[in-house]
Amino acid sequence: DMAPPGSAVPMPDPLGTTPPATSQPGNAPEESQPEGPANDGGTASPNSDPDAPPPEVVYDLAKLPEPVKRMHDLIVEACRSGDIEKLRPLIGKGDSMTQLSLGDIEGDPITFLKGLAGDSEGQEILAIMEEVLSAGYVHVDAGTPQELYVWPYFFALPLDKLDAKQRVELFKIVTAGDYNDMKQFGAYIFYRVGITPAGQWMFFVAGD
Numbered sequence: 001d002m003a004p005p006g007s008a009v010p011m012p013d014p015l016g017t018t019p020p021a022t023s024q025p026g027n028a029p030e031e032s033q034p035e036g037p038a039n040d041g042g043t044a045s046p047n048s049d050p051d052a053p054p055p056e057v058v059y060d061l062a063k064l065p066e067p068v069k070r071m072h073d074l075i076v077e078a079c080r081s082g083d084i085e086k087l088r089p090l091i092g093k094g095d096s097m098t099q100l101s102l103g104d105i106e107g108d109p110i111t112f113l114k115g116l117a118g119d120s121e122g123q124e125i126l127a128i129m130e131e132v133l134s135a136g137y138v139h140v141d142a143g144t145p146q147e148l149y150v151w152p153y154f155f156a157l158p159l160d161k162l163d164a165k166q167r168v169e170l171f172k173i174v175t176a177g178d179y180n181d182m183k184q185f186g187a188y189i190f191y192r193v194g195i196t197p198a199g200q201w202m203f204f205v206a207g208d
Helices: 036-040 066-081 084-091 109-116 123-134 164-170 176-185
Strands: 138-140 148-151 192-195 201-205
Touching: 066 084, 066 123, 066 148, 066 192, 084 109, 084 123, 109 123, 123 192
Parallel strands: none
Antiparallel strands: 138 148, 148 192, 192 201
């Protein structure tokens, strides 16, 4: 009962509508059917520990290290251009290429991203990426090789502890149906972006 590959990424429904129960991130595996690559996501995997103190949620981009802020701004600029090809030099290639899936992808990364969108030009995925990068962020694993700046901050917070203001911010990115599914799963599993302190765009992924 998952959506077929290439189907539209779920977007927030108009107010007052009830999203279908099957509304889930496009490449999130079914809860009853965990798959191997989910364990290989590393720092891209959901990272909320209900017993740990929540990380600080930051909105001020001026607090970012300059390389991180520069990459953030370049991605947002590419998204706002409407031309998904502008992401290509930011994604890179080879071992340093941005992770776009918790599993392996075959072929061209831009073609893969277009396949995640409901439109042929990939503008839907650009809109989601920009919305994600407009949310607050968290600084995780500081002082370790896994140190990252991650958007949106829901990635690192237990969903059942979000306050009303934070839930409004979450509903800019996911539907109420997605939110309920994620609460049952126990973590935010929609799209997130990770950037290293050196300014490398590590991942743009969804799923667990």
